[in-house]
Amino acid sequence: MAKVVYQGRSYERRDDETVLRCLLRNDVRAPYSCESGACQSCTMQATKGVIPSNAQEDLKETQKVLGYFKPCVCKPKGDLEVVALDDAHQQKQQLTVVEKSFLNDEILRLRLSCDESFKYHAGQFINLFKEDLIRSYSLASLPDSDRTLELHIKRVPLGVVSHWLCDDVQVGDQLSVAGPMGECFYHETGREEGLLAVGTGSGLAPLWGIVRDALTHGFDKPIILCHGGMTPELLYYVDELRLLEKRYGNFNYYPCVSGIDENALPADISWGFPNDVAFALQPDLVKWQLFLCGHPEMVINAKRKAFLQGVALQDIHADPFLPASPPA
Ligand SMILES: Cc1cc2nc3c(=O)[nH]c(=O)nc-3n(C[C@H](O)[C@H](O)[C@H](O)COP(=O)(O)OP(=O)(O)OC[C@H]3O[C@@H](n4cnc5c(N)ncnc54)[C@H](O)[C@@H]3O)c2cc1C
Missing domain, CATH: 3.40.50.80 (Nucleotide-binding domain of ferredoxin-NADP reductase (FNR) module)
Incomplete structure (x- = not known):
């Protein structure tokens, strides 16, 4: 059985288990959300071992070079030594809610303050934190012309974070977010019809x-x-x-x-x-x-x-x- 070494402690990984599932089974408190490789909220850094290429898909080239990978889809062939990303590496930041309005009975529009240092492409998403819970929300705003980040949040039945955003979060509150990330944005290739x-x-x-x-x-x-x-x-x-x-x-x-x-x-x-x-x-x-x-x-x-x-x-x-x- 291969091993996962996390923050210096070693855990046996079952053959068909992802690195994330192995850690969770061993009661390691690791952040995660979609568990499908989409939201990137569980991203870690490998310090030793070979990362399978699928576990680095969609990450930035600079992150790949640093050994960042997505443990929720990572089933390495051999042992892997990994460390958690600290807040600085996750680029977590506090953004203020500057507007809150409902677009219909189900969908809330939130606008968050952001300055020019927040670089993104329209259509990418951010990860939003409510204590240990992480949820992804896509960016509806345009970086060149909109001075705030715009999110559209659907109130999901029994949804913890969407209800909190719809009912409890107020203008002036600070939200903890990381990102932007994702590949769903416009980039003209010149060959499209x-x-x-x-x-x-x-x-x-x-x-x-x-x-x-x-x-x-x-x-x-x-x-x-x-x-x-x-x-x-x-x-x-x-x-x-x-x-x-x-x-x-x-x-x-x-x-x-x-x-x-x-x-x-x-x-x-x-x-x-x-x-x-x-x-x-x-x-x-x-x-x-x-x-x-x-x-x-x-x-x-x-x-x-x-x-x-x-x-x-x-x-x-x-x-x-x-x-x-x-x-x-
Ligand atoms: C890349 C990415 C981008 C996303 N962008 C957006 C966005 O722009 N706007 C947005 O509203 N959401 C978006 N989501 C979904 C969002 O991250 C949350 O999953 C959603 O808000 C529900 O979270 P919750 O905490 O309210 O519900 P949870 O507490 O996580 O779920 C409660 C229950 O509802 C079910 N459930 C969860 N989502 C839905 C759903 N959509 N419909 C029906 N049942 C559901 C769950 O399976 C669970 O049974 C995105 C997700 C990803 C991965």
């Missing part, structure tokens, strides 16, 4: 940033945004997106509703799931860049379908809003 953005619920947050980022940087090929909710009341930023459509001839916005009878919908709302609407509108997506955010099932299905239809994996940017794993 268009951008397709598909999201459900608060999955509009990163897309609102990404679409505006592309438009304000002069992207002049077609941009299609399909945003879905169960009912028309659960859509939001409809007026803002319609305005954007009027201003930019290459941008088309399709609000989609799947939870009520098709005949009861106004003509300017599409019926169905946003991924189905999107694939019907644009069946040929070869050389398009895709951005898929929100409900994990929608994101994973849409990613698979796009890949099977010939979209290169490097052109598919997906952030499934995976829930945090239950405490070990």
Whole structure:
């Protein structure tokens, strides 16, 4: 059996166990959230041993060189010596809530103060801490023009952190956050034929940033945004997106509703799931860049379908809003 040496103490790792699960089984208090390699909240540093490449996917090159890795997806072949990242290395910082408003019955918009030293791309996400709990939230703001960070938070039934943010956190409070991180952002390659953005619920947050980022940087090929909710009341930023459509001839916005009878919908709302609407509108997506955010099932299905239809994996940017794993 291989060993994990953590902060000087050695633990036997079972063959099929990740480094994180091995530590948790041995009552080590290690931070984690999604346990799928997406949120990066469990990132550690290896000081000895060979890190499998999948455990460094999506990390910055500088972090890879330093031996940072994601223990939740790491099953090394041999022994691995690891250390926890301290607050400085996690780049944790305190940001002040400067605005709090509800975009509909389910979704809260939070604006957080930030200065120019906070560098990010629209569409990336931050990790937000409530004591030991860590949750990821995507950035809807534009670094070049917005002076605050904007988050859209869906109130999840029985959700600890989303309820706390919706009900208890007040303007003026300080929130502890780390980041930004993630690869779901606009980056013109020069060879794409268009951008397709598909999201459900608060999955509009990163897309609102990404679409505006592309438009304000002069992207002049077609941009299609399909945003879905169960009912028309659960859509939001409809007026803002319609305005954007009027201003930019290459941008088309399709609000989609799947939870009520098709005949009861106004003509300017599409019926169905946003991924189905999107694939019907644009069946040929070869050389398009895709951005898929929100409900994990929608994101994973849409990613698979796009890949099977010939979209290169490097052109598919997906952030499934995976829930945090239950405490070990
Ligand atoms: C990369 C990334 C980006 C994300 N960005 C956003 C974002 O911009 N906005 C946003 O609102 N969320 C986002 N999320 C999800 C977010 O991190 C939390 O998982 C979510 O807010 C629920 O946390 P909670 O503490 O309220 O619920 P928890 O206490 O963790 O969960 C309570 C219960 O609800 C279930 N649950 C969790 N999430 C959902 C859900 N979405 N729908 C239905 N049931 C659920 C859990 O399985 C559990 O049974 C993102 C997640 C990832 C990985």
